[in-house]
Amino acid sequence: MACRVLNVSRSGYYEWRDRPPSTREAENTVLLKHIEQIHADSRGTYGSPRVHAELMLGLGMPVNLKRVERLMREAGIQGLYRRRRHHTTVRDPAGQPSADLVNRQFTVDAPDRLWITDIERHEALLNREEVQDLLRSAVAAVG
Incomplete structure (x- = not known):
């Protein structure tokens, strides 16, 4: 019934089913055994670059890195990767906070008198406008 639905001859199906593996498939099987070893x-730590280097240099098997990556991916083999450490700021208990140089007075009457920055943006370097003239930003917001 499947042959009729797929419009394939019975003889073609049985020929395909009983066909020996191709040279490439046989090479991939041998290569995968080496990769697994x-x-x-x-101890499960090597990823594709190191496995590829071991195949090339250690065993002398000329093989493409992309082929190693594909075989490892298809077999579900993955190396360990280092997790990024999250560094946080540790406050110095003996340290003194910075002085408030503007005494919380954020109104200005002329340009270039008071410049401000957002410390979070400054630390992360996310924005080009980290430091701005307070008067210019106030005029832009109004106008």
Whole structure:
């Protein structure tokens, strides 16, 4: 019934089913065994670049990195990767806070008198307008 639905001859189906694996498939099977062995020897830590280097230099097998990556991905083999550490600021208990140089007075009567910055934007360097003239930003907001 499947052959009729797929419009495939029965003889073609049985020929495909009983066909021996291609040369490429046989090479991939052997290569995958080597990849699994290298990955196991590294206690599961090696990823595709190191497995590829081990195949090329250690075993002398000329193979493309993309082929190694594809075989590892299809087999579900993945190396360990370092997690990024989250660094946080630790406040010095003996430190003194910075002085308030403007005494919380944010009104100005002329340009270039008071410049401000947002410390979060400054630390992360997310925005080009980290430091701005307070008067110009107030005029822009109104106008």
